[in-house]
Amino acid sequence: AQRVTQPEKLLSVFKGAPVELKCNYSYSGSPELFWYVQYSRQRLQLLLRHISRESIKGFTADLNKGETSFHLKKPFAQEEDSAMYYCALSGTSYGKLTFGQGTILTVHP
């Protein structure tokens, strides 16, 4: 079975502060991990995935297989980062993403 856990439902930071959204997963094989973001009144969209190892909008995420984690980080949060963030896992089954419960990030001015 595969499972994704995001322990924080809500996360508040001030503009310019570092932010880390936590994600832990459970999967017996080699998963593909992703972060999706949903801004207010917009559709769910891919933020980044671990295999690309790139930084998007200043966000990075490193897959730690030992700790089964895929935390999302940004050194200096911006107000426009306020959104719902979902961590998701893809295993070996067709077309299925397993999502965490999501973390609402609020960046205060």
Add this chain to the structure above:
Amino acid sequence: KAGVTQTPRYLIKTRGQQVTLSCSPISGHRSVSWYQQTPGQGLQFLFEYFSETQRNKGNFPGRFSGRQFSNSRSEMNVSTLELGDSALYLCASSFAEGAVGYNEQFFGPGTRLTVL
């Protein structure tokens, strides 16, 4: 390219009725996945279609069904609606060419179903 579209955007039904939701994928995408989003359960996978065939199914009762047409458009149907079926139903399309594993999924805006 136009994004994934879903119709209708909002629906209100009563218990016992049935409902059909439609999803048009991005041009060229042949895989369509459906998800149910609720405050309590979050995003849960319903099923996936590729080239008119259901390849994968989540843990939902048989009241939930779907199909895909030759142009890759997909519909999902829920029969004998229950109050607990009230949710946002999302579809996502990808370019998947038969390989197991991930192909980036592009999501539609969703259909908000309310069951009274």
